[in-house]
Amino acid sequence: MYYSPLVTILDHPRTVRGLLAGCALIFVAALGFNPLSWTTLICALILGTVCGLYLARSSLTKLLSPSSPPRPLAEMHREQAEARTTLQQYASLVDNLAAAVVIRNEAGKIVYCSPYTEVLTGYARTEMESRTDDFFLQIVHEEDREKLQRALQINISGEPFQFRCRYFHKSGIEMWYETRTVPVHSKGGTFLFSLSITIDVTATVRSQKQLEERNKDLQDFTYMVSHDLKAPIFTLKGMVGVIKEDLGATLPADAVETFQHIDRAAQRLEQLVGSILEYSRVSIQETKSEEVELDQVLNDVLNDFTVQRESCKATIEVASRLPRVVGERIKIYQIFSNLIGNALKYRDAGRPLRIEISEKPQRFSRVAQIAVKDNGSGIAPEKVPALFRPFQRGATHVEGLGIGLACVKKLADKLGGKVEVQSELGVGTEFLVTLRRAAPSLSTLCE
C-alpha cells in the first residue's frame, strides 16, 4: 500500500494553515457580497486549497521527486529479517568458537564473555561479568600481570595489543593463553568497547619447552663427546708417540707395525668423534631465515674447490640463472659444498669428471629444486635407501666416514626442504635439493 500523497499533503502543518487562511479570507470577502450563497462557499474552498498548495510547494516537490521513491513495506520487513539472521549467525559463531571472546566497555568493565571463556578458565561467566574489577587480574600469573594491565589500558592507548600470558585454571593448573585485544570505535572515532579473543596455547608452549630441554641435553652430550671422548684418544696417540720416541730404535719390526695399527685406529676414532660432533651441531643450531642468491653461494663453493677441480681436471657447469631461495646462507653453502665435494671424491677414474648444476622446473612455484648431476662412479642400488643415514657410505673405495650426506639431509630438513638421489652404478649420480623459493623481487617482475 502506498502512502497517499493527499494524506501527506494534509499532514503538513503549513498546508493546513494555508488552506484555512485562504478559506477564511475568501469567506470574509464573500460576506461583503452574499454571505449565504453556495457559489461563494465553493469559491472560498477552491481558492483556499490553491493557497495551501502554494505554501506546501516544497513538500510536494520532495514527494514527486524521482530521487526518493517511496519504499515498499515488504522490502523493509525483508531487510529486518536478513539483519536478524546475520545477528543469529554471528551469535552462533561466537557461542561455538573454540576461543574466549570478552567485551569490555569504555570503563574497562567486562560486559560479555563467550561460553568458551568458562572452558578456558573453569569459572562461570556470571562470575566474570559481575566483578567490578577485571576478573582476569585475579587468575593471571604474577609475572605476567603487567602485560595484562597494559592490555586493559587499550581504550586509552587505542592500539591493538597481542600477548601471551600464564593463568591459573580454577583447577589450579597453570595454562598458557594467547590474547589479541582490539579497540572498537564508532564512525566518529569514539571508543565504544574493547574486544579480546583468547586461545589456549598451553600444548604449544609445553612442546617448545620440551624441545628446548632436548636441545640442551644434546648440547650437553656434544660437550661430553667433545671432551670426554677426545681425552682418551689423545692419551692413546700420545702414549704411542712416547713409546716410539723412547724405544723406536730398539723396537722390532712387528712391534713397530703394531703401534702403527694402534695409531691408525686412534686416528679413525678421532675422525668418528669429529663427525658425531659435526652432525650433532647441525641438529642443535638454530636456523635463520633470509633470502639467499644461489648463484653467489655456488660461486663461493666452486671457488673453494678450485684446487681439487684443477687437480682432477673436472668440468663444473652451473646454469646461467639459479633462483633466489629462503634459508640460511651458511647451511645452503654446506649442502652444496658436501655434494660437490662428494662428486669430486667419488669420480670415475676412467673418464673426466663432469658436474652439471641446474634448476628443475617445478609444479608448485613456492619451491625450487636444484639438480647436482655428475658422471662419477654411481651408487649401487642396494645402498641408496640408507644413503642419508649417518655412517652409511655409497662406495668404499675412497676414504670417508659417511657423515656428509647425513649432514646434507639434516641441513635440508632444517631449511624446510629435502634432498633426494637418483643414481646408476658406473654411470653417475644426480642429487635433487628442494628449497623454499623466495618471493620474486620487483626487478624480476618487471623483466
Place this chain on the structure above:
Amino acid sequence: MSARDDSTELMILAVDDDPAHLQITLRALRKLSPKITILQATGISPAMQAIRNATRLDLCCIDLNLDGCSGLTVLDEVRKHPHFARIPVVMVSTSCLELEQAECRARGASRFVHKAENPRCYQEALIAVVRELISTKCD
C-alpha cells in the same frame, strides 16, 4: 733485563688429573731447559697445596678440567697469591670451545693451548707459548 738463557732455573707447576696427559705435558716442558724444575699436581687440592707451599714459581700450566671441576679455580688461587699473582698461566684442554677460551682469558689466563688431535702438535705449541711467555716476562 736480558732474556733468560738455558742456564737459568725455571720453576713450573703442571696440573693435570690425567696421568698420561700430565706425562705428555711434562715431556714437552722438559724440552725447554735441562735445568727446569717441574712441580706436578694431579688435582685441585694438590695444586692449591703446591701453590701455598711454593717459595718460587715462574709459570703454571693447568688443565681446564680437573676431576670434573674447573681448573680456573687453581688459576684464581694463583692470581690471588701475594707473590705469584702476575706469573704467566697457560690453560690447556682437549676441548677448544670458544666460550671456554673466552672465560679463561677473562679470568686472567695468559694463554690457552688446545690438546690438539696430534699430541706432538700440542707439545710443539706448548713449548712455543711457554718460551714466548718466559722471554716476555724477562724483558
